[in-house]
Amino acid sequence: MSQAAAHSPVSPMLSRLAQERATGVLIRDTGTLYLADGEVVHAESPAAPGIEVLLTAGGRLSPEAFQEAVAAAGAECATGRWLVEHRRLAAGELEISRLGALHDAAYFVLSPGAGGQSRFRHGVRHWFGSPGGVPVAAVEGEARRRRLLLESLWPHPRLDAAPVTAARTALRPGARPFLPRRQAALLGLADGVRTPSAIAALLGRPAFHALVDVRRLAALGLVETPRGSARTPGRAPAWFQNIGDDPDAALLRRLRVALERL
Amino acid sequence: MTDQPPRPRAGRARSRAQDPAGDRTANQTTQQTPAKGSTKIMANTETALKDAMTSIEGVIGVALVDYTSGMALGTLGGGKDLDLSVAAAGNTDVVRAKARTMELLGLKDEIEDILITLGGQYHLIRLLHGRGKSGLFLYLALDRGRANLAMARHQLKSIENDLEV
Numbered sequence: 158m159s160q161a162a163a164h165s166p167v168s169p170m171l172s173r174l175a176q177e178r179a180t181g182v183l184i185r186d187t188g189t190l191y192l193a194d195g196e197v198v199h200a201e202s203p204a205a206p207g208i209e210v211l212l213t214a215g216g217r218l219s220p221e222a223f224q225e226a227v228a229a230a231g232a233e234c235a236t237g238r239w240l241v242e243h244r245r246l247a248a249g250e251l252e253i254s255r256l257g258a259l260h261d262a263a264y265f266v267l268s269p270g271a272g273g274q275s276r277f278r279h280g281v282r283h284w285f286g287s288p289g290g291v292p293v294a295a296v297e298g299e300a301r302r303r304r305l306l307l308e309s310l311w312p313h314p315r316l317d318a319a320p321v322t323a324a325r326t327a328l329r330p331g332a333r334p335f336l337p338r339r340q341a342a343l344l345g346l347a348d349g350v351r352t353p354s355a356i357a358a359l360l361g362r363p364a365f366h367a368l369v370d371v372r373r374l375a376a377l378g379l380v381e382t383p384r385g386s387a388r389t390p391g392r393a394p395a396w397f398q399n400i401g402d403d404p405d406a407a408l409l410r411r412l413r414v415a416l417e418r419l
Numbered sequence: 420m421t422d423q424p425p426r427p428r429a430g431r432a433r434s435r436a437q438d439p440a441g442d443r444t445a446n447q448t449t450q451q452t453p454a455k456g457s458t459k460i461m462a463n464t465e466t467a468l469k470d471a472m473t474s475i476e477g478v479i480g481v482a483l484v485d486y487t488s489g490m491a492l493g494t495l496g497g498g499k500d501l502d503l504s505v506a507a508a509g510n511t512d513v514v515r516a517k518a519r520t521m522e523l524l525g526l527k528d529e530i531e532d533i534l535i536t537l538g539g540q541y542h543l544i545r546l547l548h549g550r551g552k553s554g555l556f557l558y559l560a561l562d563r564g565r566a567n568l569a570m571a572r573h574q575l576k577s578i579e580n581d582l583e584v
Binding site (some may be wrong): 247249250251252253256257260299300303306307335337338339363365366369370 | 463464467483485487489490492504507508515519522523549555556581582
């Protein structure tokens with residue numbers, strides 16, 4: 158990536174919306190960004206576990222407690238606030254998880270390989286609620302930093318979307334070097350079918366964390382690095398473009414991904 | 420936080436009615452808590468970082484960092500001499516190396532903080548262990564001439580507790 162490319166905005170449309178202080182949802186074929194007053198308040202991508210997965214899969218909240226919150230406050234777009242007011246989560250914790258999920262999904266939404274047309278629906282708000290946004294430039298900057306980090310660990314972008322296959326060395330007992338707990342857990346779920354995103358969802362961790370660990374494991378030779386020409390991360394199928402007008406598209410997409418994982 | 424309008428009474432009353440905690444003593448403070456909490460959502464980490472900047476003597480800068488991704492969830496201070504985002508990302512390697520060594524040694528203990536002493540500065544890394552906060556650390560750069568290390572460690576601990584609220 159040249160220096161100029163590294164600093165140009167990922168999406169001109171997004172920069173314009175930020176200038177206009179727009180409120181609504183930006184839909185790309187890699188996911189969605191929710192804006193309020195030109196700042197990013199939420200992001201969703203089929204490649205990243207949603208905030209409900211991050212909060213429930215790790216055991217922090219029971220799925221029932223989360224459902225209760227959505228039922229009580231989802232329609233008012235105040236699910237997050239409800240969780241804090243009813244002492245299910247501490248305010249700081251909510252903020253940290255929300256920011257973590259936002260940047261995690263935004264990384265995929267803003268991936269430079271995203272094709273297709275972007276569209277923007279004015280006025281749409283996210284059901285989780287949006288106390289405090291992040292400036293578009295900061296979100297783009299973080300996505301850029303993450304791309305460079307992965308590049309510096311092991312420059313093979315195909316690993317991000319390909320099924321994770323454990324190398325033979327990793328399977329031989331005794332031959333494997335010591336691995337930190339999280340990397341060992343990830344390698345344990347590498348079955349040659351699951352992608353890093355699918356493993357992240359199972360572990361209840363952000364997808365980007367899985368990308369980092371997969372690159373590190375591949376650099377150690379414990380995960381197979383796919384050969385052949387570079388391919389951009391998997392895209393949503395063409396029919397997705399047609400459901401983009403439905404505000405619940407993000408939900409449908411996640412549902413589809415979840416069904417595929419079964 | 421001050422620019423948040425007070426929440427309407429109706430909303431407050433309803434959220435109290437739904438509160439499963441069912442506080443029978445129902446004194447003023449417990450009734451006020453939910454509304455107070457809602458205004459704190461917005462700037463919780465920011466408030467914690469501000470507390471660190473103002474209450475700890477000799478602070479140069481402070482950051483809250485996710486150590487797998489290297490992302491600074493918030494930074495305050497720093498300035499041109501110390502780019503906190505760069506420091507945050509770089510220090511994730513320090514934390515990772517130490518955590519790995521501890522696992523390798525089979526030490527069944529947790530890192531509370533890591534101190535790096537420079538000629539003119541202290542760099543203090545405090546790992547957060549609260550529920551849902553694992554994988555984060557607070558990073559504090561102090562002026563060695565002005566700082567009281569024992570006091571700073573103590574105050575950093577209470578700031579971590581504030582984050583939990």
